[in-house]
Amino acid sequence: MKHYEDNFAHNNLPSQDLQPDYIFIDLPQFQRPEMLNCVEKLLDSHIEEGKGNNICLRTFEKTWTYQDLFEKANQIAHVLVEDLGLQSGNRVLIRSANNPMMVACWFAILKAGGIVVATMPLLRSKELTTIIDCAEISHAFCDSDLADEMHLATSKHLKSICYYGNSQLEKLMENKPKTFSNYHSKANSIALIGFTSGTTGLPKMTSHFHKDILNICEAFPKYSLQPTTDDIFIGSPPIGFTFGLGGLVLFPMYFGASSFLLEKPSPDILLQAIQEFKITICFTAPTAWRIITTKVNDFDISSLRKCVSAGETLPLKVWEDWYAATGLKIIDGIGATEMLHIFISSSEANMKPGATGKAITGYEAKIIDQNGNEVATNEPGRLAVRGITGCKYLNRIDKQKDYVEHGWNITGDIFRKDEVGYFWFVARGDDMIISSGYNIAAIEVESVLLSHEEILECAVVGLPDEERGMLVCAHIVLKEKSNATDNMKNHIQQWFKQVAAPYKYPRVIYFTEALPKTETGKIQRFKLKK
Template identity: 40%
Template sequence: MQENIPESYLPTEGPQLIHALPETHYLQEINVATELVDRHVSAGRGDNVAIRFEDDEITYADLQEQVNRLGNGLLEHGVEPGDRVVVRFTNRPEAIVACLAAQKIGAVALPSMKLLRAAELVHIINNAEASTVVVYDDLLEEIDLALPKTDSVENVIVVERNGVEHDHTDYDELTSAADDELEAYQTERDDIALMLYTSGTTGEPKGTVHTHRQLLATADSYARYCLNPTEDDVFGGNPPLPFAYGYGDLVTFPLRFGATTSLVENATPGDLLQAVEDHGISILCSIPTAYNQILEKYPDAPEEYDTSSLRMAVSAGEPLTHSTFNAFYDSYGVEIYDGIGTTEMLHIFVSHQEGQEIDPGATGYPVPGYECKVIDPDTGEELPRGEAGMLAVRGPTGITYWNRPEKQQSATVDGWSLPGDIYIHRDDGRLEYKSRKDDLIISSGYNIPGPEVEAVLQEREEVSEVAVVGVPDDERGQVVKAFIIVADGYEGSDELTESLQNHVKNTLAPYKYPRRVEYVKQLPRTETGKIQRVKLREREQ
């Protein structure tokens, strides 16, 4: 069992976890690092490529040695089972090594977003009571600024790649001197392996915890049944590793199936296309904004890059529109599998499965191993098919907050987790996304999902990006306002506004059209690419 985890920081009544799939019936003692790395080496797959980064290839045997060396180095520095280890990197191999090394010795990996500033790092480190930081030297400055205000940090280990001066422990010196053999700590399946902080789209970041069993379950439910991966697959994309979506796509899923992960540091859409060609990416994982940018800024990419290795694409983080799905399929011949997942739930729990007919108007079906229902947010009663309400989810993962009892209480009902999304459960069994609870606009008594209006506006070639929120109005309480970035070659104008408004009126119920339109150069986003509509709403207040 793990020590150094205060019991009072974990809820006494968390989500009800169910393990309906035989693949999720794990042994009592199991360690995720052993399952993702050591198991493949023992099975004779040590020469298979685990990570491709730039021109380098790291085999499973190489990865095992690097994990073992760092794990021994952490032990020598006093890291104990249950200790939280902050891992602060861009998408680099050392980030994966650091997370797996912490987990192998029974500690808890806590990946940190690269753009966080010192004040945010102070909050996270103190809230998690982290003992150790492993950091890329290019991101060291904010850690150094944060350290005087932290209470628990005992070790800082720096991966020196850019010549940044420091007086901390050097990663390369530590690992080169350490033993390359390491027996995994006997973690139990319900011990904590990973800690992630929400991206702060709706306020202060909150810590969420995930066990060894839950990490493996995301691979053995969603990835296994929806993506059908094999060891020949190459997973790639630009979600940051500290983003739950990125951690699954670029760490857990490829390594679970003996496949390869393609890492691209600070990837632009052009970098992604180059990585598809250079690394042979077969499963491309990104967000709708990046797919739109690929389509808009690289219209000739199918002729300029070799993308023949692609067999499917995955999208999450924001709703995927019909227009993006269709345009990407027309250009690249692969379907984008939309999914909904959250930091709290760890990964996607609603999606289509490979081989199913995709309806771009719906997110999909509950992922095998999960149950979903749509409930009345006031009574908790399940609603009839076709009525919009709050999505409730139950499965092998669930919402568990770190030291947030009030938030925990509101996040579950009768053991079901409430991610905070408004959905319709359709007669055909598919779940159709309407909006985040916070993005529902109430105007003159009408409920208007902002993302629904966004999807219609996104159909127009004049619109590059769009965010829709409710803004105060004396007469109607709220009205719909659209913030629009126009596509290259177009300019915002009264004529364009009228044309876009009429397009919405002719597509949706007329009361849903944006009564106000503002043309902007950029939209506020989190580091994961999600639009921060809360900032737009706050500005309009």
């Protein structure tokens, strides 16, 4: 039996022999029926249990109950099927900042049998077009505030763009029924596609099933947070990141809690919301925790009980400074788009400051050498993990073979494991630059720079930085060497922000006569890092 009418995504899954081993799925909390639409547990079940009037989503301006979200998601699902011609299995892009309508669209797509591709609001038209072409996206929802770049994204695959925010979508919703018969998807039907950092050239699409979405809710939040229906979640990561999706949508709704959404989550606004709305659980990156620590004494955050950090390694000093200022322990964690969410973390009961933590319920991890052999205690090596979720790249057999070895997911991180099972971050094992919680692939920054008419060659590396974790640093060879001025550096930086997501721009630029290379012409980035 087919999963969907449009089976593009399932037809491009890696074969079973290339997929990782899935373990712990025989535990009762991870067992799912064959037919499963994750929306029914995350949203519909609250209505069926008479909890529709409970608050679900908040912003500074509005409050939605579970009933509000349920009805709007159902109306949007009707729009998708009846007005926009969605076929089950079609990929639907969402372009939006974190707001309630984005969440309603997210659920509506799954209700209608579509596959969600949520993106970050900073992406430019070129990056959006690449995503649309790679995933053969047929439909898009876009916040009208972000329409400019969406208008410029063109693809033969894209049939319709529907805008919301006192716009087209709301008009189409007006007369639609507030109930909807959900598509009968399978537990192992693809529910979402997450794009890893590279969105130039041929990016990697990692897919996750309906059962994966529910299973991660039984893993990290139960292990580290112990949520209740009274909890109010908040955070800075975009819902387009799986870190943000879990922390701001999946986890609160799985446990019947609520979420406070911020479109522009500056440290001051984050603290203001925590104070005014008595937030209890906060997700953000180490960079933000560092800044928030300097401002926290100006706000009342006594309601806060759990603090979560991910996106980059959490420096011990940030942990210590926050603990000294607040008495709260930041829960560190490492996850991956390929794994959907966090798989190594800690709880307040088993926390060791400076360590990322232990493999959480549903996962196991080990440290291996280049040959796949487990290394000795406290010896650095490659982090390998397996469990209830795993890497399933679409249409990228080469990358799938790189990520999955002998059934284990190889994350690209260098860790060590101590004598009592705690994992300690050592370094990234590739050229990924993690800056302020954003994953930035050096090669994608290079691809943008090389499109500039003045640039002959370039190489991009990450430089350690106390405030941001790492800085994007570009070593550039200009076609006309005499143009190597500070004005040119500024020009390149401003130009970059116009053609690509601004968070990727090179904050440090060095002009050079030539790049160090091997005899075969490969750039020696390790020399530039020094």
